[in-house]
Amino acid sequence: MSAHPSHVSLFWTGLWGGGAERVMLTLAEEFLERGVETDIVLTTTEGELADEVPPEARVIDLEASRILTSLPGLVRYLRRRQPPVLLSAMRRTNCIALWARALSGVSTRIIVSEHNALSASTSQSSWEDRALLSLMRFTYPSADRTVAVSEGVAEDLCRSVGLCREAVTVVYNPVLGPGLAEQATEHADHPWFSTESNSVVLGVGELCEQKDFSTLLRAFARVRERRPAYLAILGEGDKRSVLEREARRLGVSDRLWMPGFVSNPLKYMARASVFALSSRWEGLPTVLIEAMASRTPVVATDCPSGPHEILEDGEYGRLVPVGDPSALAIAIEEALEGHVQPAPRSALDRFRRDAVVDQYLDILSTVV
Numbered sequence: 425m426s427a428h429p430s431h432v433s434l435f436w437t438g439l440w441g442g443g444a445e446r447v448m449l450t451l452a453e454e455f456l457e458r459g460v461e462t463d464i465v466l467t468t469t470e471g472e473l474a475d476e477v478p479p480e481a482r483v484i485d486l487e488a489s490r491i492l493t494s495l496p497g498l499v500r501y502l503r504r505r506q507p508p509v510l511l512s513a514m515r516r517t518n519c520i521a522l523w524a525r526a527l528s529g530v531s532t533r534i535i536v537s538e539h540n541a542l543s544a545s546t547s548q549s550s551w552e553d554r555a556l557l558s559l560m561r562f563t564y565p566s567a568d569r570t571v572a573v574s575e576g577v578a579e580d581l582c583r584s585v586g587l588c589r590e591a592v593t594v595v596y597n598p599v600l601g602p603g604l605a606e607q608a609t610e611h612a613d614h615p616w617f618s619t620e621s622n623s624v625v626l627g628v629g630e631l632c633e634q635k636d637f638s639t640l641l642r643a644f645a646r647v648r649e650r651r652p653a654y655l656a657i658l659g660e661g662d663k664r665s666v667l668e669r670e671a672r673r674l675g676v677s678d679r680l681w682m683p684g685f686v687s688n689p690l691k692y693m694a695r696a697s698v699f700a701l702s703s704r705w706e707g708l709p710t711v712l713i714e715a716m717a718s719r720t721p722v723v724a725t726d727c728p729s730g731p732h733e734i735l736e737d738g739e740y741g742r743l744v745p746v747g748d749p750s751a752l753a754i755a756i757e758e759a760l761e762g763h764v765q766p767a768p769r770s771a772l773d774r775f776r777r778d779a780v781v782d783q784y785l786d787i788l789s790t791v792v
Contacts, residue, residue, distance in 0.1 A: 643756060
């Protein structure tokens with residue numbers, strides 16, 4: 425490995441509780457621990473993860489109400505600081521980063537990272553998505569390196585944007601670190617998780633279209649017809665009222681707990697009977713890896729992309745079709761009956777924090 429750079433900038437939107445945001449904060453923390461001066465550049469410093477920003481990091485708030493309006497501030501930052509390398513995350517901020525470099529005239533190397541399946545998360549009928557795709561096709565070839573969080577994301581990105589496969593490097597998310605076991609042992613402050621005899625199905629994620637918790641609710645209602653069980657969904661989002669109405673319609677409101685954003689979901693994962701991922705699309709779902717690390721049986725939709733890779737084609741958990749509550753209910757019941765075994769530790773080595781950060785530092789070093 426080459427000597428790592430002395431100064432790195434990380435650029436993304438805000439401190440919301442998503443998987444990509446957590447990955448970037450983890451990278452910042454690890455870079456700092458290894459003696460790399462790290463700037464965290466954000467369109468806004470708002471969000472649930474504000475308390476998790478490493479205190480040693482230099483935080484630059486562009487104070488932008490939208491990603492597009494962060495462009496002038498990022499141009500000024502690049503001209504003032506001239507970092508040797510900047511790593512950005514998520515497609516809109518990736519485009520802004522590449523655009524800002526061109527306008528600023530600096531020699532900063534830009535590495536863009538893609539965290540979601542592009543074709544599944546954009547709509548060809550939306551003019552905004554069509555415009556974004558055109559912008560990506562125009563800007564992404566100018567990146568010094570492109571990183572994708574899974575093979576599926578890499579292949580999808582190449583098809584959608586027109587990059588050659590050799591131009592995209594796959595680096596899995598840095599999920600498993602030294603504090604994970606400690607988080608899992610914390611007290612789960614809800615009575616459903618305090619009794620081992622309870623059958624608790626757990627879902628974690630933003631309450632949005634992508635996570636498709638409606639399918640999980642319908643699957644759970646089928647499970648409830650045949651056995652006593654509870655459902656907990658940790659996360660917040662604009663679909664909360666829709667899901668609450670759906671739960672009332674299905675008659676499962678009294679068996680549903682939705683506490684909103686939870687800073688430490690692992691303490692619930694470690695005590696759940698089964699973890700269920702019902703997403704329509706993903707990149708490399710961190711929560712699925714965390715659940716496996718918690719020794720919890722997992723079931724997941726075979727969505728593009730991530731679950732198929734993480735579960736090794738169903739070897740380490742059940743894979744079911746997207747949007748199929750009947751198949752998801754059957755998989756959940758199989759897990760509750762003990763027919764889905766927790767994944768072995770060896771299946772998780774590729775998501776170890778130290779190994780993944782080594783890969784990122786190697787990439788940063790080669791472009792500087």
